[in-house]
Amino acid sequence: MPRLAYLGPEGTFTEEALRLLDPTAERLPCATVSAALNAARAGDADGAVVPLENSIEGAITTTLDEFAWGEPLLITAELLLPVQFSLLAPPGTEIPHIKRVYTHPAAITQTRAFLARELPDAVVVAAPSTAAAAQEVSLPGSPYDAAIAARIAGEHYGLVQLATEIGDRSDTVTRFVRVARPGALPEPTGSDRTSLVVFLADDHPGALLEMLTEFSVRGVNLTRIESRPTGGGIGRYFFHFDFEGHVADARVGEAIAGLHRICGEVRFLGSYPRADGLAPQIKPGTSDSEFTEAGDWLARVRAGKV
Amino acid sequence: MPRLAYLGPEGTFTEEALRLLDPTAERLPCATVSAALNAARAGDADGAVVPLENSIEGAITTTLDEFAWGEPLLITAELLLPVQFSLLAPPGTEIPHIKRVYTHPAAITQTRAFLARELPDAVVVAAPSTAAAAQEVSLPGSPYDAAIAARIAGEHYGLVQLATEIGDRSDTVTRFVRVARPGALPEPTGSDRTSLVVFLADDHPGALLEMLTEFSVRGVNLTRIESRPTGGGIGRYFFHFDFEGHVADARVGEAIAGLHRICGEVRFLGSYPRADGLAPQIKPGTSDSEFTEAGDWLARVRAGKV
Numbered sequence: 001m002p003r004l005a006y007l008g009p010e011g012t013f014t015e016e017a018l019r020l021l022d023p024t025a026e027r028l029p030c031a032t033v034s035a036a037l038n039a040a041r042a043g044d045a046d047g048a049v050v051p052l053e054n055s056i057e058g059a060i061t062t063t064l065d066e067f068a069w070g071e072p073l074l075i076t077a078e079l080l081l082p083v084q085f086s087l088l089a090p091p092g093t094e095i096p097h098i099k100r101v102y103t104h105p106a107a108i109t110q111t112r113a114f115l116a117r118e119l120p121d122a123v124v125v126a127a128p129s130t131a132a133a134a135q136e137v138s139l140p141g142s143p144y145d146a147a148i149a150a151r152i153a154g155e156h157y158g159l160v161q162l163a164t165e166i167g168d169r170s171d172t173v174t175r176f177v178r179v180a181r182p183g184a185l186p187e188p189t190g191s192d193r194t195s196l197v198v199f200l201a202d203d204h205p206g207a208l209l210e211m212l213t214e215f216s217v218r219g220v221n222l223t224r225i226e227s228r229p230t231g232g233g234i235g236r237y238f239f240h241f242d243f244e245g246h247v248a249d250a251r252v253g254e255a256i257a258g259l260h261r262i263c264g265e266v267r268f269l270g271s272y273p274r275a276d277g278l279a280p281q282i283k284p285g286t287s288d289s290e291f292t293e294a295g296d297w298l299a300r301v302r303a304g305k306v
Numbered sequence: 307m308p309r310l311a312y313l314g315p316e317g318t319f320t321e322e323a324l325r326l327l328d329p330t331a332e333r334l335p336c337a338t339v340s341a342a343l344n345a346a347r348a349g350d351a352d353g354a355v356v357p358l359e360n361s362i363e364g365a366i367t368t369t370l371d372e373f374a375w376g377e378p379l380l381i382t383a384e385l386l387l388p389v390q391f392s393l394l395a396p397p398g399t400e401i402p403h404i405k406r407v408y409t410h411p412a413a414i415t416q417t418r419a420f421l422a423r424e425l426p427d428a429v430v431v432a433a434p435s436t437a438a439a440a441q442e443v444s445l446p447g448s449p450y451d452a453a454i455a456a457r458i459a460g461e462h463y464g465l466v467q468l469a470t471e472i473g474d475r476s477d478t479v480t481r482f483v484r485v486a487r488p489g490a491l492p493e494p495t496g497s498d499r500t501s502l503v504v505f506l507a508d509d510h511p512g513a514l515l516e517m518l519t520e521f522s523v524r525g526v527n528l529t530r531i532e533s534r535p536t537g538g539g540i541g542r543y544f545f546h547f548d549f550e551g552h553v554a555d556a557r558v559g560e561a562i563a564g565l566h567r568i569c570g571e572v573r574f575l576g577s578y579p580r581a582d583g584l585a586p587q588i589k590p591g592t593s594d595s596e597f598t599e600a601g602d603w604l605a606r607v608r609a610g611k612v
Contacts, residue, residue: 072612074610074612182610182611182612183610184609184610185608185610201590210523213519213522213523214523216519217516217519217520217523217564218564247604247607247608248608253604253608254560256604256607257597257600257601257603257604258523258524258591258600260600260603260604261591261592261596261597261599261600262590262591262592263591266603267612268607268612284507284568285564285567285568285569286567286568290567291563291567293567294563294564294566294567295563297563297566297572298553298559298562298563298566301553301562301574302491302553302554302559303490304380304488304489304490304491305488306378306380306488306573306574
């Protein structure tokens with residue numbers, strides 16, 4: 001039974017993701033993404049589950065920066081979790097009596113329409129996490145009347161759902177990843193994703209296009225790109241790339257070896273099954289068998305057998 | 307002592323090129339480029355020397371088409387020969403008496419200024435080759451008074467030079483290649499050129515850009531590109547590429563294997579020392595040692611050692 005660290009407290013969306021990724025795992029809640037990843041690095045846990053991006057807010061920058069700068073970890077799985085917000089309060093609370101609402105800023109952003117319609121006069125206060133908000137609201141004497149959080153947080157902290165699915169959009173999804181200390185990679189499944197961080201050796205006009213060309217020329221389809229400042233001055237960036245395929249695929253291997261040649265540093269973050277189960281569109285000429293055949297052809301040409 | 311077929315008759319620029327490429331070779335003059343190449347293919351000669359391109363007129367299309375469609379041959383050497391035209395005539399001829407000049411149409415094009423200045427009233431007639439023109443002029447009872455040809459043609463056919471270096475431009479150069487039946491390639495020298503023919507599988511917008519990207523992404527610098535109709539209808543082309551480097555170079559091998567994957571057919575024409583002795587500019591990240599290092603890195607990544 002693996003022990004998995006995650007972004008706590010109990011009742012976070014991350015806990016929900018962890019339970020879906022591994023229902024049998026022992027759960028180790030941590031106060032921050034960094035703490036969860038450090039638990040995995042230090043061996044206090046066998047791995048960790050952390051949020052990587054949100055379909056409304058984009059990348060979770062703490063996680064990206066940890067992957068880029070922290071001690072290396074490998075992503076071994078991902079999960080797409082629909083984010084369903086609920087209005088949670090102690091039993092007996094009624095909506096008209098709610099004066100103060102507590103929740104994470106991301107949840108405030110994503111429930112604006114509900115708040116304006118149902119709680120126009122309530123004060124909404126920012127919490128460290130949605131689960132922390134639910135925990136706070138559950139305490140006797142809390143200054144807050146209700147929390148906006150995951151349904152699971154209500155169960156954890158003895159709150160009831162006064163309203164469900166209160167997000168402005170019904171298709172909000174958060175992407176979570178499971179990580180482990182470096183070791184054997186998950187086997188290719190035919191529906192895989194690979195993640196990388198790239199640091200430029202020297203920034204110059206066309207540098208991003210050169211990187212993208214390494215992918216496109218081998219028919220590797222990007223699924224996400226994100227630039228982040230290095231901290232080395234305005235305009236100095238590093239890049240996160242997610243793309244279709246497994247590093248064991250010939251086209252992926254050649255593409256990232258190409259990036260490795262032309263960039264300052266390429267940090268491999270993992271190849272793992274895609275949560276959406278989609279198989280990549282393989283561009284003509286870029287399948288493994290075509291790479292093998294081209295390698296055989298090149299060997300013949302080099303031997304002068306034309 | 308190798309026996310080399312060449313574009314004759316004796317006294318052509320091609321003979322001059324052959325003598326420079328291999329002073330000791332036995333020479334087999336042939337009536338056409340195709341005949342010279344066929345002599346090499348059939349084993350009647352050990353190889354052949356033919357013109358490939360001219361700095362004023364561009365590609366010699368017969369040679370390109372032979373390389374593309376004929377039985378495969380490998381280019382093993384190249385030579386850049388300055389083309390110096392002379393006005394040749396039987397001994398005793400004086401310029402004012404010349405009424406009819408015989409020469410190859412390319413020579414007519416390249417000596418317009420001289421002809422207009424020195425022989426404004428002479429009729430200039432097209433010959434099959436400059437050497438054939440010299441041969442004809444040397445015959446008793448020839449209707450022609452003079453030929454424009456290489457100095458060497460005058461020596462062969464007993465003509466004297468009435469004027470030398472009569473070309474409009476002093477920097478006209480013809481590129482000749484030596485070819486052999488397929489076999490071991492010339493060793494890399496650090497200053498090599500590689501030639502290819504590419505046939506498209508399906509023509510589509512961006513097809514040429516895709517081919518060029520296979521070169522540029524590996525830092526392979528093209529030195530010549532030529533499109534030629536396939537004969538399969540208007541707008542159907544195949545392509546000749548010359549580029550820096552030897553097929554034994556990692557960057558060249560990966561580039562042409564990439565072309566092989568995405569194109570209908572790639573015909574390798576050879577890797578051989580450059581006549582100009584120039585070494586390629588190696589773009590950062592594309593040297594053999596960087597390819598080797600990137601391959602080692604990829605192997606570690608695939609093993610999960612990050």
